[in-house]
Structures are given as structure tokens and as C-alpha cells.
Amino acid sequence: MMLTHLDxxxxxxxxxxxxxxxxxxxxxxxxxxxxxxVNKHGQNNVAIFNSVVHIGAxxxxxxxxxxxxSVEKHTIENIRETAYYTINHVNKExxxxxxxxxxxxxxxxxxxxxxxxxxxxxxxFPAPFVRESNIQIGLELKEIISVKTNNTLLVIGEIKxxxxxxxxxxxxxxxxxxxxGSIAGSSLDGxxxxxxxxxxxxxxx
Amino acid sequence: MMLTHLDxxxxxxxxxxxxxxxxxxxxxxxxxxxxxxVNKHGQNNVAIFNSVVHIGAxxxxxxxxxxxxSVEKHTIENIRETAYYTINHVNKExxxxxxxxxxxxxxxxxxxxxxxxxxxxxxxFPAPFVRESNIQIGLELKEIISVKTNNTLLVIGEIKxxxxxxxxxxxxxxxxxxxxGSIAGSSLDGxxxxxxxxxxxxxxx
Numbered sequence: 001m002m003l004t005h006l007d008x009x010x011x012x013x014x015x016x017x018x019x020x021x022x023x024x025x026x027x028x029x030x031x032x033x034x035x036x037x038v039n040k041h042g043q044n045n046v047a048i049f050n051s052v053v054h055i056g057a058x059x060x061x062x063x064x065x066x067x068x069x070s071v072e073k074h075t076i077e078n079i080r081e082t083a084y085y086t087i088n089h090v091n092k093e094x095x096x097x098x099x100x101x102x103x104x105x106x107x108x109x110x111x112x113x114x115x116x117x118x119x120x121x122x123x124x125f126p127a128p129f130v131r132e133s134n135i136q137i138g139l140e141l142k143e144i145i146s147v148k149t150n151n152t153l154l155v156i157g158e159i160k161x162x163x164x165x166x167x168x169x170x171x172x173x174x175x176x177x178x179x180x181g182s183i184a185g186s187s188l189d190g191x192x193x194x195x196x197x198x199x200x201x202x203x204x205x
Numbered sequence: 206m207m208l209t210h211l212d213x214x215x216x217x218x219x220x221x222x223x224x225x226x227x228x229x230x231x232x233x234x235x236x237x238x239x240x241x242x243v244n245k246h247g248q249n250n251v252a253i254f255n256s257v258v259h260i261g262a263x264x265x266x267x268x269x270x271x272x273x274x275s276v277e278k279h280t281i282e283n284i285r286e287t288a289y290y291t292i293n294h295v296n297k298e299x300x301x302x303x304x305x306x307x308x309x310x311x312x313x314x315x316x317x318x319x320x321x322x323x324x325x326x327x328x329x330f331p332a333p334f335v336r337e338s339n340i341q342i343g344l345e346l347k348e349i350i351s352v353k354t355n356n357t358l359l360v361i362g363e364i365k366x367x368x369x370x371x372x373x374x375x376x377x378x379x380x381x382x383x384x385x386g387s388i389a390g391s392s393l394d395g396x397x398x399x400x401x402x403x404x405x406x407x408x409x410x
Contacts (some may be wrong), residue, residue: 002371007328011265011364014378021378023262023364026342028294028382029389029399030259031233051258053270054235056355057228060216063270063352065258089233095402103408114410123212137231142354147268147361149347150261154359156352159216159228166207173219173226174392177233184234184389184399187379189406192389192399194234197300199394203308205319 021187029192030185032090034098034117035064036128037078044119044128045074046111048098050185052087060159062087062139067152071104076144079155083141084126088133091181095191097132123161134180136163174199226392234397235390237295239303239322240269241333242283249324249333250279251316253303255390257292265364267292267344272357276309281349284360288346289331293338296386300396302337328366339385341368379404 011019030050038044049072055061064087066076079085090098100115112119112128119128120136129136139157146153168176184192216224235255243249254277260266269292271281284290295303305320317324317333324333325341334341344362351358373381389397 003368004371004374005328006367008265008363008365011367012263016263018378019265020262022374022380023265024259025380025382026265026292026340026364026367027257027259027267028236028238028387029234031235033233052232053256053258054229054232055270055352055357056272057225058217058221059355060213060224060228060231061352061355062232065260065268067261087231092402096405099405100408103410105410109410123210135231143352145350145352145359147260147266147348147350147359149361149363150264150266152260154350154352156354158213158354159231160213162211162216162231163208166209169209169227172394173223173230174394175227175230177230177391178395178397182233183402184397186382186399186401189377189379189404190383191402191405192383193402194389194391194397194399196391197297197388197396197398200301200304200396201394203305205308205310205314 025187032098032183032185034088034090034130034133035075036086036088036130037075038082038127039078040081043108044110044112045078046101046117046130047072047075048090048101055156061156062159063154063156065152066155071102074107076153079141082126085139085157086127086129087137087139088130089135089182091134092183092193094132095183125161134165135177135182230392237303237388237390239293239295239335239338240280241291241293241335242280243287243332244283245286248313249315249317250283251306251322251335252277252280253306260361266361267364268359268361270357271360276307279312281358284346287331290344290362291332291334292342292344293335294340294387296339297388297398299337300388330366339370340387
């Protein structure tokens with residue numbers, strides 16, 4: 001097997017689009033989620049994010065990475081305005097609609113309408129859930145932290161509402177997200193189904 | 206389809222282990238990486254992380270979430286001491302070894318030896334790569350940011366070296382990480398292979 005070795009200078013010399021595609025491949029498989037928001041005038045927004053991560057279980061916290069200068073900026077503006085948002089798993093049925101939310105829509109356009117996804121307002125929660133998603137999470141903003149090196153933001157929220165198909169919740173507490181139809185991403189363009197190999201026991205030394 | 210709805214009080218009332226397994230399921234599929242480090246006395250360490258995320262392509266930056274109070278603390282201590290570390294994709298062949306690195310080993314034990322993984326020192330890079338991994342990344346620490354809400358850390362590093370099988374690098378710049386054998390995780394126990402459904406074009410409004 002031939003190996004390619006690139007050092008930091010060689011990476012810097014790559015053509016922009018190629019470097020972006022390459023570096024986005026490096027973290028490994030990615031979570032795919034739709035983040036639903038609304039601004040104070042009632043204009044809703046939904047956008048795909050591949051950077052949602054677990055932050056803690058008690059209190060239940062989730063994080064995601066956002067760039068203030070990108071197409072994602074409406075999401076972060078709305079979260080700053082209202083302090084509420086939803087995270088909704090992308091599944092096999094809606095991955096093409098979800099991908100389309102990454103296009104540059106205008107501030108007064110609804111990405112829900114433009115991409116064929118449906119708002120789902122419930123529990124008197126201010127932000128819209130995505131009806132077509134099987135795993136839906138409503139969060140309240142706790143903290144926005146800035147990465148100095150390149151001005152990206154880590155947005156942290158606490159889970160206030162959680163919805164999922166009852167049949168995917170196992171005795172151990174784990175959700176079978178594969179059974180729920182959730183999918184994985186790679187780089188900025190790859191959409192993958194998964195196949196469980198094994199669930200491992202808690203490791204002991 | 207029956208739905209389960211939990212609000213924040215019901216989540217708080219769950220038994221600890223069950224809540225941890227549930228909340229860890231919510232971000233979606235996770236990247237699985239081994240982080241290799243060494244302390245100033247030459248004692249190496251390797252640990253599995255499911256929270257590595259893309260931070261930026263120019264400069265090429267990656268991040269991961271760490272808890273100072275957990276089994277992951279040797280990794281963060283070593284990174285603070287030496288400023289260098291490696292990120293190595295977990296693949297189908299080594300996922301059981303990789304999982305075993307999450308056990309609580311003592312400070313003076315090498316998780317490499319204990320779990321059957323092999324250190325790979327090269328390019329005069331201070332931290333060990335994982336020989337069994339097909340995609341290997343050497344990074345220099347740039348920034349450690351603290352999440353106030355629960356004292357987790359976001360660790361940001363810049364890519365200095367990158368190695369991958371030449372045959373998985375496509376014209377567009379994307380690495381075919383599925384072809385490289387990389388796998389995805391779910392919650393704290395699930396290991397999954399993937400199957401590409403589709404690569405999507407850059408979305409336009």
C-alpha cells in the first residue's frame with residue numbers, strides 16, 4: 001500500500017477547494033443534524049451541521065461548532081436573539097433535503113419551505129423542531145465560546161425536551177440510532193448508512 | 206410509531222448510568238480516533254476519543270472535547286507538557302483494542318502495550334502515531350478553551366503532518382475514509398461500519 005505524506009507546508013500549498021475537502025475528511029465520520037431556530041420576528045431557519053458533539057450528561061449538554069462568517073450565521077444570530085434552538089437527526093429519508101439547507105438563502109427566506117422540510121412547533125417551545133426527523137431535541141443556550149485561532153464558535157446548550165421512537169430505547173439507556181434511521185457524514189459531501197458491528201462492554205484495566 | 210417524550214426534569218430523574226448512555230446517544234454518529242501522546246519523561250499514552258471535530262481548513266485545525274476529571278486526563282496532561290499529539294482513525298481491525306484504551310490504566314502504564322497497539326515514531330515528531338491506523342495526523346497544540354457550564358475542555362491543534370493510503374485520495378480532495386476502513390461510533394459502546402449512499406454536489410439556492 002502506497003502512503004501519501006503531507007507536511008504543513010504541502011497542505012498550505014494545496015488549491016483551496018482541495019484543501020477544504022481534504023481537511024474536512026480528517027476528523028472521521030460525522031454526526032448529521034438539522035438545527036432549527038426562529039428570530040424575534042417569527043422568521044424560522046433550519047440548517048445542517050456536521051459538528052454536533054456530546055458535552056455532558058448531568059446537566060445534559062450538547063455543543064456544536066459554528067463559523068460567524070458562513071452560511072451558518074443565521075442560525076447563530078437567531079440563537080443569540082431567542083436563546084432556544086432544536087437539534088434534529090438527519091435520516092435516510094431526508095438527507096437530500098437536509099443537504100440543500102446548506103445553500104445560501106436570504107435572511108427573509110425560510111429554509112424549511114425552500115427545502116421541503118416541515119416546522120413542528122410543540123410543548124410551547126420557542127424554536128421549531130423538524131417534523132421529518134425521528135430524534136428531536138429542544139435546547140436552551142448556555143454559553144458561546146470563541147476559538148481565538150480562527151474565530152469559530154462553540155455553542156453549548158442544555159437539553160429541555162427530547163423525543164424519540166419508543167422502540168429504539170434499550171434497557172441500558174442507549175438509543176439505537178441506526179434503527180431510528182440516523183445516518184453519518186464524511187467530509188462535506190458524503191452521506192452514509194451504518195451497520196452495527198458490536199456493542200462493547202465498559203472496559204476495565 | 207409510539208413516541209417517548211422526556212423533559213429536562215424526567216431526564217434528571219433517570220438513573221445515572223441510563224442517563225449517561227441516553228445523552229451520549231443524542232449527538233448522532235461519532236468519529237472514533239486514537240489520540241497518541243507522550244510525557245516529558247518519555248512515558249507514552251493512547252486513548253480513544255469520540256469527539257474529534259473539524260475546526261478549520263486554513264490554517265488546518267482540529268478540535269476535541271476532554272474532561273479533566275476522567276480517564277482522559279493523562280492525554281490532556283501530556284499535551285499540556287509537550288504541546289504535541291497525534292490523531293489516528295480507528296478502523297475495523299483495531300476497534301476492540303481501541304475500546305480497551307478507555308479502561309483506567311495507571312499513570313506509568315503504556316496503553317499501547319496494554320491494548321496491543323504499536324507506537325510509530327517518525328518525522329522527528331515528538332508524539333507517537335498509531336501504526337495500525339490508516340489515517341494518521343500529527344498536531345501542535347494551539348489553544349485549550351474551557352466550557353464554564355461543566356468544566357469540559359475544547360482542545361484545538363494545528364495539523365503538522367498527515368499520512369493516508371494514496372489510493373483513498375480523490376480528485377476533489379476528499380479522502381474516502383470508508384475505503385480506508387474508518388468506522389463510526391454511537392453512544393459509548395456502539396461500533397459501526399458504513400455504506401456510502403451518495404456524495405452530494407455543493408448546494409445552491
